[in-house]
Amino acid sequence: MRRFLFHSVFKFFCIAALFSVLSACSKPEKPLPLPPLNERLNADVVYPQNPKMIRTPKGANELDLESPLRCSVNWDTQQMILTLPYNMSAFRLEKNGVNDPLPRFEVTGFSFEKMPAEKALYKLTKEAGIKLVAKDAPYASISAENLRGEFSEVVNMITDAGEIYYSYKAPEKTMRISRKGNFTLYVPKSRPILLGLLDVLRGSGITDMTTDWADYSVTFDADFELKNKIMDLIKYFESNPTLIAYDVSVFRIYPYDKNKDVEWKELLNAFYFGTVTTAKTGVIGRVLTTTNELNISTLRQFLGQQAMVMPVAEGKFVVPNLWFSRFDVGKCGRRDSIEADLSILAKASLEKGNRIFSDITLEATGGEITHFDVRSRLGENFLIIGIPNQIFSAKSPKSETVVFMVPRIIRTLKTTKPILDNLI
Numbered sequence: 001m002r003r004f005l006f007h008s009v010f011k012f013f014c015i016a017a018l019f020s021v022l023s024a025c026s027k028p029e030k031p032l033p034l035p036p037l038n039e040r041l042n043a044d045v046v047y048p049q050n051p052k053m054i055r056t057p058k059g060a061n062e063l064d065l066e067s068p069l070r071c072s073v074n075w076d077t078q079q080m081i082l083t084l085p086y087n088m089s090a091f092r093l094e095k096n097g098v099n100d101p102l103p104r105f106e107v108t109g110f111s112f113e114k115m116p117a118e119k120a121l122y123k124l125t126k127e128a129g130i131k132l133v134a135k136d137a138p139y140a141s142i143s144a145e146n147l148r149g150e151f152s153e154v155v156n157m158i159t160d161a162g163e164i165y166y167s168y169k170a171p172e173k174t175m176r177i178s179r180k181g182n183f184t185l186y187v188p189k190s191r192p193i194l195l196g197l198l199d200v201l202r203g204s205g206i207t208d209m210t211t212d213w214a215d216y217s218v219t220f221d222a223d224f225e226l227k228n229k230i231m232d233l234i235k236y237f238e239s240n241p242t243l244i245a246y247d248v249s250v251f252r253i254y255p256y257d258k259n260k261d262v263e264w265k266e267l268l269n270a271f272y273f274g275t276v277t278t279a280k281t282g283v284i285g286r287v288l289t290t291t292n293e294l295n296i297s298t299l300r301q302f303l304g305q306q307a308m309v310m311p312v313a314e315g316k317f318v319v320p321n322l323w324f325s326r327f328d329v330g331k332c333g334r335r336d337s338i339e340a341d342l343s344i345l346a347k348a349s350l351e352k353g354n355r356i357f358s359d360i361t362l363e364a365t366g367g368e369i370t371h372f373d374v375r376s377r378l379g380e381n382f383l384i385i386g387i388p389n390q391i392f393s394a395k396s397p398k399s400e401t402v403v404f405m406v407p408r409i410i411r412t413l414k415t416t417k418p419i420l421d422n423l424i
Contacts, residue, residue, distance in 0.1 A: 064331060065213060066198070069191055071315040071332035073247045075296050078406060080378055082245075085413045086188035091234045093227070096182040096219070100170035102152040103128055110147040110154060117142055117162025118177060124154065125175055130168075135178035139164050163224035180221045185230060187216050192410055194218070196243050196318035199325030200233060203345060233320065241412035242321040244348040244356060249296055249314045249404045250329055250339060252389065253307040254396055261398055262306050264385055267294070270302050277380065284370040285386035287360070292379055296404055299383070303402075312339050312401070318410070319348040338392035339401055341365045348407070354378040356407045362387070381406045 064070075105128070112120045117139040118132070125132045128151060142161045147154050155175075159166050165181035168174070187194050194216055201209060201220065209220035222230065255262055267276055271294055278289040294302075303309050313333030319325040324347045330340035347359040356376050362369040362384070369391060374382050384403040389396060 066211065067332065070195065070317075071313070073249070073314055073316055075247070078247065078408065081409045081411065082192075083411045083413055084190055084192055085415045086190045086193060086237075087415060091188065091237070092186045093230060093234070094184050094186070095165070096184055097167050098169065099167045102155060102168055103130075105151050106149070107151055107154045108148050111145045113143045113145075114141050115143070116140070117158060117164055120144070120158050120162075121155070121166075121175070121177060124151075124158070129173060131172070131174045133174060133176045135176060137177075139177075139179070180223050181227070182219065183222050183227065183230075184217050184219045187218070189216050190412075192243060192245065192318055193412065195316070196320050196325065197233070199317045199327065200320060200323050201230075202326035202328065203324035204229065233323065236320060236323075237412060237414070241414065242350050243410035243412065244319045244321065244350065244358075245316055245408045245410055246319070246327070246344075246346060246348075246358075247316050247406040247408070248327060248344065250312040250333070250342070250401065251300075251404075252310040252312055252339070252399060252401055253303055254310070254399045255307045258396070258398060262303070262400065266306075267302065271298075278375075280372060280374070282370040282372050284388075284391070285384055287372040287374055288383045288385065289374060289376050290381050290383060292381065294381065294383070299404060312337055317344075317346070319346050322349050323347065338389065338394050342369075342392075342401070344403065344405075350409065351375075354409070356409070358382070358405075358407060360384070360405075362403070364392070376407060378407075378409065 107124070110124060112123065115123075116137065118134040118137040120142065122132050139162045142158070144157070144161070147157060149157075155166065159177065164177050164179055166175055166177045168176075185197065187197055194211070194213075197218060198209075198211065201218065204226060206220055206222070206226065209218055211218050253262060267288075275291050275293045276288050277291065280287050300309055313329045313331075315327065315332035317325055317327035324345060327344040327346070329342040329344070330337075333340065341364045343363050345361040345363060349357045351357055354377065356378065358374040358376065359371075360374060361371045369387065370384075372384065376382055382405055384405075385400065387401040387403070389399040389401055392401070
């Protein structure tokens with residue numbers, strides 16, 4: 001009996017021990033925390049000693065999707081008048097960013113006098129339990145008496161009067177206000193029209209923008225003044241759908257005799273009388289209006305007899321009638337050239353008899369270099385001469401920068417039919 005009991009107890013403990021071992025094998029152990037990343041890689045994490053000294057490589061910076069269209073001119077097949085159809089419904093301006101609906105309640109009798117817009121909004125939103133963040137206050141002072149309506153309507157009245165934008169995030173109950181908003185402008189599928197809009201934006205001082213050539217849109221930050229200007233530009237195509245395109249060639253000349261200037265008066269002997277139709281003097285340099293007998297090819301041949309001609313940049317820009325546009329030479333030339341910071345600003349208008357009035361300004365980083373008013377007939381060119389390269393800190397005292405420009409007319413035609421992309 002004792003032996004049987006002993007064997008039974010022994011058997012029980014063996015089974016229990018076996019079950020305990022199996023349970024231990026099947027039950028996963030709690031994972032240990034991983035060591036820091038640099039220990040796992042058996043290497044130290046090295047940070048730059050001076051991040052401000054690190055720059056994007058030159059090759060990456062010089063990638064510009066606009067260049068193939070902007071920086072090519074076919075001087076042999078220029079069309080003086082070009083008609084481009086476009087679909088008006090393609091124009092639209094949209095504000096970007098998340099903007100949740102504001103709480104719905106009525107505002108009655110909300111008044112304030114000569115109060116900065118952010119303080120007026122703070123007074124209004126505080127009652128609604130909304131946190132207000134003013135990004136770049138203070139804003140313009142405004143007054144209002146007995147404002148009534150839905151909360152969102154009153155907010156719009158105040159922000160419009162203060163010329164500021166707002167966004168609202170409902171989960172955080174936070175409203176943010178600022179002078180500028182982020183917008184995307186969608187334009188018709190027309191590269192000349194898109195180029196014109198880009199040039200107008202640059203003429204307005206906007207350089208930080210992103211162009212999407214797939215959906216023909218431009219994204220940028222704008223304050224109220226610029227937004228209204230762009231809305232006016234969109235309306236402009238309804239009543240006055242004319243663009244003026246300028247084909248531009250910029251080059252540098254070095255006289256073979258380093259002690260002599262280029263003798264521009266020899267133009268009058270090298271070409272028929274009347275080829276140079278007008279000559280006008282600016283603060284620096286002169287502008288000549290010429291017939292098409294003096295074109296880019298014959299001009300280079302003439303200059304090659306007296307000087308070495310070095311191309312700087314070649315390209316085109318588009319000016320809507322009565323608007324300012326900008327052509328940056330550095331976008332179509334070497335970024336390390338002395339003229340890389342040179343810009344050509346143009347305001348153009350089409351007058352009776354297909355005469356083109358061009359208000360041309362040359363400017364660099366230091367400000368305006370010179371300015372010309374040019375009246376030319378369709379088919380005429382103009383030539384800016386006598387811009388000494390000493391302005392750009394060049395060491396050659398007799399060298400000059402020359403700007404050759406050919407204005408052309410682009411007439412836009414509104415249609416409701418779908419159209420393909422068109423080139424200049």
